[in-house]
Amino acid sequence: MQDSCRVLFLPDNRYVMVPKGENLLKAAMDADVHVNASCGGSGSCGKCRVLVEEGEVEREPNPKLSEEEISQGYALACQTSVLSDLRVSIPIESRIGDRRIFERKEPEPAHGHLLSAADWEKRLPHWELNPSTRKIHLVLAEPTLDDNVSDAERVKRGLAVETGLRDVIIDYPVLQRLPNMLRQSDWDITVTVLDSGEELRAVRIEQGDTSGRQSAIAIDVGTTTISAELIDLQTGEVTARASDYNAQVAFGEDVITRIIYATRGTGLAKLQSVVVGTIWNLIKSLVEQAGIEYCDITHLVVSGNTTMTHLLLGLNPRYIREEPYIPSATFFPWIKCSDLGLRIAAGVYLYAVPCVASYVGGDIVAGMLASGIFNADKLTLYIDIGTNGEMVLGNREWMLSCSCSAGPAFEGGGVKHGMRATRGAIEQVRINKVNYEPMIITVGHRRPIGICGSGLIDALSEMFLTGIVNEKGKINTELPTDRVRATEGGAEYVLVRAEDSATRRDIVITEVDIDNLMRAKAAVYAGIEILLSSVDMDVSMIDELLIAGAFGRYLEVDKAVTIGLLPDIGYEKMKFVGNGSLLGAHLAALSKDMLNKAKDIAHQMTYLELSMNPAFMEHYLSALFFPHTNLEAFPSVRERLESYRNEQRLAGEAAVGGEVG
Amino acid sequence: MAFNLPTETAKGKIREVELGAGEKARKVGGESCLPFYLWEGEMPNKPLVAAEVIDLVGELPSALEEALGEVKGDPIAWAKKAVEEWGADAIFLLLASTDPKATNASAEEAAETVLKVEEAVNVPVIVYGTEDLDKDAEIARVVATKAEGKNLLLGPAKEDNFKKVGAPAIGYKQTVSGMTPIDVNLAKQLNILLTNLGMEAEKLVIDPTTGALGYGLEYSYSVMERLKIAGLFQDDSMTQMPMLANIGFQAWKTKEAKSSEGEYPEWGNAAKRGIMWETITAVALLMAGADILVLRHPESIRLVKKLIADLSG
Numbered sequence: 001m002q003d004s005c006r007v008l009f010l011p012d013n014r015y016v017m018v019p020k021g022e023n024l025l026k027a028a029m030d031a032d033v034h035v036n037a038s039c040g041g042s043g044s045c046g047k048c049r050v051l052v053e054e055g056e057v058e059r060e061p062n063p064k065l066s067e068e069e070i071s072q073g074y075a076l077a078c079q080t081s082v083l084s085d086l087r088v089s090i091p092i093e094s095r096i097g098d099r100r101i102f103e104r105k106e107p108e109p110a111h112g113h114l115l116s117a118a119d120w121e122k123r124l125p126h127w128e129l130n131p132s133t134r135k136i137h138l139v140l141a142e143p144t145l146d147d148n149v150s151d152a153e154r155v156k157r158g159l160a161v162e163t164g165l166r167d168v169i170i171d172y173p174v175l176q177r178l179p180n181m182l183r184q185s186d187w188d189i190t191v192t193v194l195d196s197g198e199e200l201r202a203v204r205i206e207q208g209d210t211s212g213r214q215s216a217i218a219i220d221v222g223t224t225t226i227s228a229e230l231i232d233l234q235t236g237e238v239t240a241r242a243s244d245y246n247a248q249v250a251f252g253e254d255v256i257t258r259i260i261y262a263t264r265g266t267g268l269a270k271l272q273s274v275v276v277g278t279i280w281n282l283i284k285s286l287v288e289q290a291g292i293e294y295c296d297i298t299h300l301v302v303s304g305n306t307t308m309t310h311l312l313l314g315l316n317p318r319y320i321r322e323e324p325y326i327p328s329a330t331f332f333p334w335i336k337c338s339d340l341g342l343r344i345a346a347g348v349y350l351y352a353v354p355c356v357a358s359y360v361g362g363d364i365v366a367g368m369l370a371s372g373i374f375n376a377d378k379l380t381l382y383i384d385i386g387t388n389g390e391m392v393l394g395n396r397e398w399m400l401s402c403s404c405s406a407g408p409a410f411e412g413g414g415v416k417h418g419m420r421a422t423r424g425a426i427e428q429v430r431i432n433k434v435n436y437e438p439m440i441i442t443v444g445h446r447r448p449i450g451i452c453g454s455g456l457i458d459a460l461s462e463m464f465l466t467g468i469v470n471e472k473g474k475i476n477t478e479l480p481t482d483r484v485r486a487t488e489g490g491a492e493y494v495l496v497r498a499e500d501s502a503t504r505r506d507i508v509i510t511e512v513d514i515d516n517l518m519r520a521k522a523a524v525y526a527g528i529e530i531l532l533s534s535v536d537m538d539v540s541m542i543d544e545l546l547i548a549g550a551f552g553r554y555l556e557v558d559k560a561v562t563i564g565l566l567p568d569i570g571y572e573k574m575k576f577v578g579n580g581s582l583l584g585a586h587l588a589a590l591s592k593d594m595l596n597k598a599k600d601i602a603h604q605m606t607y608l609e610l611s612m613n614p615a616f617m618e619h620y621l622s623a624l625f626f627p628h629t630n631l632e633a634f635p636s637v638r639e640r641l642e643s644y645r646n647e648q649r650l651a652g653e654a655a656v657g658g659e660v661g
Numbered sequence: 662m663a664f665n666l667p668t669e670t671a672k673g674k675i676r677e678v679e680l681g682a683g684e685k686a687r688k689v690g691g692e693s694c695l696p697f698y699l700w701e702g703e704m705p706n707k708p709l710v711a712a713e714v715i716d717l718v719g720e721l722p723s724a725l726e727e728a729l730g731e732v733k734g735d736p737i738a739w740a741k742k743a744v745e746e747w748g749a750d751a752i753f754l755l756l757a758s759t760d761p762k763a764t765n766a767s768a769e770e771a772a773e774t775v776l777k778v779e780e781a782v783n784v785p786v787i788v789y790g791t792e793d794l795d796k797d798a799e800i801a802r803v804v805a806t807k808a809e810g811k812n813l814l815l816g817p818a819k820e821d822n823f824k825k826v827g828a829p830a831i832g833y834k835q836t837v838s839g840m841t842p843i844d845v846n847l848a849k850q851l852n853i854l855l856t857n858l859g860m861e862a863e864k865l866v867i868d869p870t871t872g873a874l875g876y877g878l879e880y881s882y883s884v885m886e887r888l889k890i891a892g893l894f895q896d897d898s899m900t901q902m903p904m905l906a907n908i909g910f911q912a913w914k915t916k917e918a919k920s921s922e923g924e925y926p927e928w929g930n931a932a933k934r935g936i937m938w939e940t941i942t943a944v945a946l947l948m949a950g951a952d953i954l955v956l957r958h959p960e961s962i963r964l965v966k967k968l969i970a971d972l973s974g
Contacts, residue, residue, distance in 0.1 A: 470854065470857075471850065471853055471854060471857065472820065472850065472854065618846075621844065621846045621847075622845075622846040622849075624846075625846070625850050625853075629846045629849050629850050629853070629899075630897075631853065631899075632897075632898075
């Protein structure tokens with residue numbers, strides 16, 4: 001059986017390992033092999049013709065390719081899947097203008113920039129499936145004249161005898177139902193007990209034995225996206241997953257505009273009901289997918305940034321925004337879901353993962369929990385990049401966090417043709433270092449509409465390496481290509497020509513876009529440096545860099561390092577966490593110990609307010625440069641720049657030689 | 662027990678940059694210690710005191726008018742006098758006539774003046790335009806070409822015209838002074854941009870922008886000091902260029918230096934006041950790490966040169 005295939009590209013003589021079924025253009029992208037591709041992989045431009053010399057592929061039928069060509073082995077890379085080990089040669093017309101003479105060398109593996117999530121089991125201390133709610137089946141003795149304690153006392157006595165749980169408080173609604181329920185069920189009941197850490201509370205009573213059916217839901221309440229998981233508490237397995245846009249997006253894309261909305265009139269109530277609506281739809285979807293009953297759900301754990309947590313709980317977020325930036329609360333009690341308007345079943349409680357400060361929230365605390373930093377000896381830097389760049393530095397001994405405002409550039413905002421990472425968004429870019437022609441792949445392999453955050457970082461990194469953009473973010477309009485051009489608003493680079501785009505307009509990257517991205521990356525990098533310098537450390541001391549958040553998944557680490565967004569500490573030290581917030585909520589839903597750990601983490605973490613830090617501006621200014629004013633801190637980028645310049649020089653000489661000869 | 666002076670040895674060293682060619686060549690920089698910390702390292706080249714010569718100048722404060730006398734309208738004679746009588750180590754020629762907002766003399770005319778001045782003196786010549794990005798680029802192109810091999814120090818190159826100033830300097834073997842607005846990072850960034858353009862780091866001088874006493878001196882001081890510390894103690898290659906402080910122009914612009922006794926009798930003798938304003942600014946920036954000091958008044962030149970000699974022991 002063959003799950004991964006080796007694809008060798010000629011004449012580059014470079015190979016890459018890809019999963020079977022992988023798109024051939026994507027494989028070329030991963031191998032850093034240039035193939036002309038201007039339609040984003042939609043099969044409409046026909047420029048990515050390659051010759052499959054050996055191996056098996058599957059071609060989507062495409063009018064750009066004749067029967068005869070297919071019989072000769074030609075394929076459109078973007079319309080072709082890899083089925084076996086391949087030898088693919090890239091014909092001259094797919095690499096126009098590239099007159100490099102390649103040295104013959106052994107095939108070399110392209111470095112794998114996709115880092116898989118590590119095995120979390122290894123990172124966490126031993127923990128048991130021991131959730132905060134527990135269903136206890138009781139068969140109580142019927143009362144008699146001799147044994148005439150009240151119904152409530154009888155249940156409590158039953159719990160104590162059966163499980164050793166003492167001093168259980170019986171929730172008022174349970175108390176109301178108790179007498180009839182006990183008698184209807186013939187004294188055979190199941191009691192759900194919530195251990196809030198401070199008290200034991202019987203939150204639900206059901207007829208008969210339902211203790212085998214118990215689920216919890218973990219929810220990551222993101223500013224943009226909400227993701228939820230249904231977890232079977234008997235097995236600890238995830239039985240369903242769902243996610244959707246946070247419907248609050250309609251009221252503002254970032255936390256600040258939502259805070260402003262919430263402080264006006266009935267804005268807070270509106271935002272709360274909207275987010276509850278989104279969550280309710282997700283819960284419905286989970287229940288339907290898993291085929292369970294609503295009453296099987298016994299508790300919810302949610303994690304979100306401080307503002308999202310406030311809005312979900314209906315807490316006034318106003319003072320988060322105003323100096324000195326004070327949240328209503330950072331630790332939250334167990335709250336009855338019905339109090340929030342979430343009517344799942346009787347007695348379902350919700351726990352919100354605690355926050356640290358106004359701009360370091362439960363999502364980060366959950367991420368700390370899931371990534372096991374609280375249990376690590378290694379010095380770890382955890383970064384969640386979005387509109388706000390939140391980061392934590394630390395290990396089992398200490399944790400230091402900060403948040404810096406990166407602006408919306410990483411999410412495609414404030415960029416001329418920026419967009420979210422949805423269909424038609426350019427997410428990967430390579431640019432030929434000799435003729436400056438781009439190779440692009442879009443989300444869903446559609447004709448390109450715009451460019452998303454990861455695509456921007458890719459594009460910018462390539463533009464910098466190829467010399468289209470200089471260290472200051474200025475475009476070199478003297479290059480011999482019509483893809484760079486000066487306009488009244490500054491220079492720009494044409495990434496997609498009008499005829500290849502879905503919008504029938506050129507998709508460009510402007511100097512203004514570059515400037516916005518430069519500011520965003522400088523803010524994040526300055527944050528990293530402040531964290532490190534405030535404990536008298538530097539980037540070389542980081543043992544591990546964890547990248548979290550939805551953005552992180554699509555990010556190509558080497559590109560992010562090239563523009564100086566992330567420190568140049570070697571790719572082997574960098575790992576993606578994925579949705580750390582959801583993973584943390586998941587753990588807290590499964591285990592009281594983990595939930596308590598989250599509290600400890602929130603208590604333990606020190607928050608550094610950057611707006612108070614006099615050194616921030618200095619670090620920020622020195623980061624307003626590609627990759628950084630201190631180029632010594634980016635040795636791998638320096639190396640790549642040198643090799644790009646050398647190859648460009650060789651190609652230039654070869655071109656001149658060719659003309660003479 | 663004998664007292665041993667604690668010393669701190671620098672990891673790095675400021676680059677030695679040669680200005681001028683042949684017999685006129687002088688070296689600046691090369692120091693391995695903070696200014697005059699001669700017990701910690703060496704200053705193989707004493708800071709260079711350059712006299713400012715202006716190719717076309719209107720009325721100057723009376724102290725300067727008096728010192729210049731009739732050479733004021735003749736940059737060649739002015740330069741000769743500065744070197745031969747005042748003892749200037751170099752000439753800083755400001756091509757004020759090229760200012761596009763005033764007389765807008767052509768780059769070719771200016772280049773003629775440069776060549777004549779260079780011819781007339783036996784010291785290196787620094788050539789500055791009027792900080793007009795396009796005009797300065799044009800001057801750099803013409804002057805660099807016509808004065809090929811003379812190794813002039815051309816400036817100021819700025820972030821927005823560094824390519825046009827740098828490229829002819831590379832082609833015709835001149836040295837370049839890069840000017841940035843009082844910021845360590847910006848100064849360093851411009852050096853990176855210029856070296857990436859193909860300039861040798863040994864052909865670069867930093868002009869961090871000078872503020873006169875009472876007019877931003879402390880900013881200049883702190884930025885220059887930090888650049889020097891970065892170069893010496895952090896061995897930061899892109900801050901290891903010698904620094905130029907353009908003092909005369911700034912000091913004599915101040916109200917305190919140029920006002921007459923008639924306007925402010927309580928401020929005392931105008932000539933002495935102007936000279937002291939210039940000299941004190943120079944002394945401060947000498948301590949901050951300036952390797953080239955550009956001065957206007959002969960007495961300031963004398964005083965600063967004497968101080969340098971005294972401190973150099």
